[in-house]
Amino acid sequence: MKGANAVRLEIMKRERSCFLFCFWFLLCWGASHCSSIERSQFPASFLFGTATSAYQIEGAYLAGNKSLSIWDIYTHIPGKIEDGSNGDVADDHYHRYREDVKLMHDLGVNAYRFSISWSRVLPRGRFGEVNPDGIEFYNNLIDALLIRGIQPFVTLNHYDIPQELEDRYGSWLSSEIQLDFGHFADVCFEAFGDRVKYWTTINEPNMVVYYSYFEGTYPPSHCSYPVGNCTFGDSFIEPYIATHNVLLSHATATEIYRTKYQEKQGGMIGLVVSAPWYEPFSDTPADKLAAERANAFQIAWFLDPIMFGEYPPEMHQIIGSRLPIFSEEERRKLAYKLDFIGINQYTAAYAKDCMFSACPSAFNLGESMVYVTAERDGVYIGAKTGISYFYVVPSALEKAVMYIKERYNNTPMFLTENGYGQSSNLSLSEELNDIKRAEFFESYLSALHGAMRKGADVRGYFIWSLMDNFEWTDGYTIRMGLYYVDFKTLERTKKLSAVWYKNFLAGNITSQQENSMISKRIYSRRFLPS
Numbered sequence: 001m002k003g004a005n006a007v008r009l010e011i012m013k014r015e016r017s018c019f020l021f022c023f024w025f026l027l028c029w030g031a032s033h034c035s036s037i038e039r040s041q042f043p044a045s046f047l048f049g050t051a052t053s054a055y056q057i058e059g060a061y062l063a064g065n066k067s068l069s070i071w072d073i074y075t076h077i078p079g080k081i082e083d084g085s086n087g088d089v090a091d092d093h094y095h096r097y098r099e100d101v102k103l104m105h106d107l108g109v110n111a112y113r114f115s116i117s118w119s120r121v122l123p124r125g126r127f128g129e130v131n132p133d134g135i136e137f138y139n140n141l142i143d144a145l146l147i148r149g150i151q152p153f154v155t156l157n158h159y160d161i162p163q164e165l166e167d168r169y170g171s172w173l174s175s176e177i178q179l180d181f182g183h184f185a186d187v188c189f190e191a192f193g194d195r196v197k198y199w200t201t202i203n204e205p206n207m208v209v210y211y212s213y214f215e216g217t218y219p220p221s222h223c224s225y226p227v228g229n230c231t232f233g234d235s236f237i238e239p240y241i242a243t244h245n246v247l248l249s250h251a252t253a254t255e256i257y258r259t260k261y262q263e264k265q266g267g268m269i270g271l272v273v274s275a276p277w278y279e280p281f282s283d284t285p286a287d288k289l290a291a292e293r294a295n296a297f298q299i300a301w302f303l304d305p306i307m308f309g310e311y312p313p314e315m316h317q318i319i320g321s322r323l324p325i326f327s328e329e330e331r332r333k334l335a336y337k338l339d340f341i342g343i344n345q346y347t348a349a350y351a352k353d354c355m356f357s358a359c360p361s362a363f364n365l366g367e368s369m370v371y372v373t374a375e376r377d378g379v380y381i382g383a384k385t386g387i388s389y390f391y392v393v394p395s396a397l398e399k400a401v402m403y404i405k406e407r408y409n410n411t412p413m414f415l416t417e418n419g420y421g422q423s424s425n426l427s428l429s430e431e432l433n434d435i436k437r438a439e440f441f442e443s444y445l446s447a448l449h450g451a452m453r454k455g456a457d458v459r460g461y462f463i464w465s466l467m468d469n470f471e472w473t474d475g476y477t478i479r480m481g482l483y484y485v486d487f488k489t490l491e492r493t494k495k496l497s498a499v500w501y502k503n504f505l506a507g508n509i510t511s512q513q514e515n516s517m518i519s520k521r522i523y524s525r526r527f528l529p530s
């Protein structure tokens with residue numbers, strides 16, 4: 001009898017597991033999401049994190065003897081920011097960093113990318129003292145992360161510069177910035193380098209230079225006719241000077257790290273570029289060349305000089321003698337190169353030739369003689385997002401990574417930013433049930449894995465952003481966080497995409513099943529803020 005019971009029990013068990021399997025199979029059958037990406041497909045040492053930047057989250061703009069940065073000044077000029085807002089308070093992360101580290105711990109990330117506010121650490125740049133309050137804040141943050149097993153991945157400069165350096169010599173337009181940036185980097189390596197093993201010098205210099213000195217929509221608002229209508233600037237000269245100083249500032253910091261710190265601290269140093277991907281608008285040779293030019297004007301403009309000591313041929317062809325020349329001494333510094341390339345990838349667009357044919361606008365992507373459009377024959381390149389110029393094109397991530405892999409001999413890469421923007425006009429329930437954001441991560445991570453299968457040496461991935469924050473000239477009109485922030489109470493609330501990321505990182509059967517329910521939109525309708 002005992003034997004029969006055991007058999008019956010065994011049958012029941014099998015039936016149960018068969019039932020579960022069948023349920024799982026039916027749920028997944030025919031749904032693309034069930035081939036879904038899993039944590040175990042990436043190396044155990046792979047960094048999975050979230051990303052932020054100082055000005056966008058810290059607030060406390062006058063606390064702890066911080067000086068004003070160019071963004072503090074700029075956001076207070078009426079008309080510059082979409083909703084008239086600023087980063088004075090932002091997420092008040094400066095006072096709430098402990099809570100925010102807990103949110104990350106709950107997600108299960110093993111890394112966090114953040115930036116250091118130069119104005120907190122050196123309020124007057126190299127013309128004044130190191131500010132102990134600034135050092136203390138980042139020491140506390142770094143220690144709080146490490147206690148929870150989260151690797152700090154630190155950006156030295158993410159757009160914000162002490163205003164004094166702008167007032168004294170025009171920041172990126174003067175070679176003096178190289179001295180200041182070197183000093184700032186030195187102070188940070190010395191203070192934090194015992195615990196920080198991943199450094200990046202400058203975030204998205206291609207965006208900084210473009211918006212600050214070509215279009216004039218970022219501080220210090222420089223541009224010239226016919227690109228724009230600014231009081232100061234020259235759109236056809238200044239971007240090239242600023243880039244030169246950006247590159248040599250990177251080189252100065254890298255030389256300091258290599259010669260004074262790297263051996264004893266054992267970290268890596270890199271640069272982060274924004275890599276929107278450009279596809280040819282048509283099959284014509286002219287449009288194919290246009291796409292190559294567009295990618296070179298975004299990516300190679302900054303990486304070729306560091307990797308090869310020269311601006312890219314695609315730029316020489318157009319800009320010619322307006323491109324500065326690197327002296328022997330400058331070339332020597334650039335030869336310190338970098339240890340990894342940071343890639344911020346969100347979107348793609350079509351590139352249409354303007355070299356051999358007429359275009360509606362001549363300076364649509366700097367001087368690249370490319371017209372950029374997301375639309376072809378009435379069809380968009382990908383699904384729209386809450387950011388007007390961002391579209392969902394996961395294959396573009398794979399292509400951008402492969403382009404950088406091929407061009408730079410498979411230098412180690414980190415995806416330092418990837419994320420999905422939603423308008424802040426939606427209802428709370430729509431903001432929290434952000435199924436499209438979860439789907440976005442799923443599809444982009446699959447594309448990233450595709451590049452890795454083809455041999456790309458990618459070592460980490462960071463979601464932009466941990467929480468909703470100040471989105472530069474868009475102010476608070478766009479939300480990109482895994483956590484929702486109520487900007488009145490500053491309360492953080494988990495979104496569905498945070499549940500998705502946590503499940504993905506946990507990587508067990510239950511969490512994978514839950515994620516597949518999220519993808520199938522079965523789980524999402526039941527998700528309420530807790």
Ligand SMILES: O=C(/C=C/c1ccc(O)cc1)O[C@@H]1O[C@H](CO)[C@@H](O)[C@H](O)[C@H]1O
Binds near residue numbers: 274
């Ligand atoms: O990656 C970009 C911007 C890319 C782009 C802009 C304009 C185009 O036309 C195409 C691409 O900035 C990053 O994207 C994030 C979300 O916006 C910002 O919040 C980050 O601070 C910044 O590092």
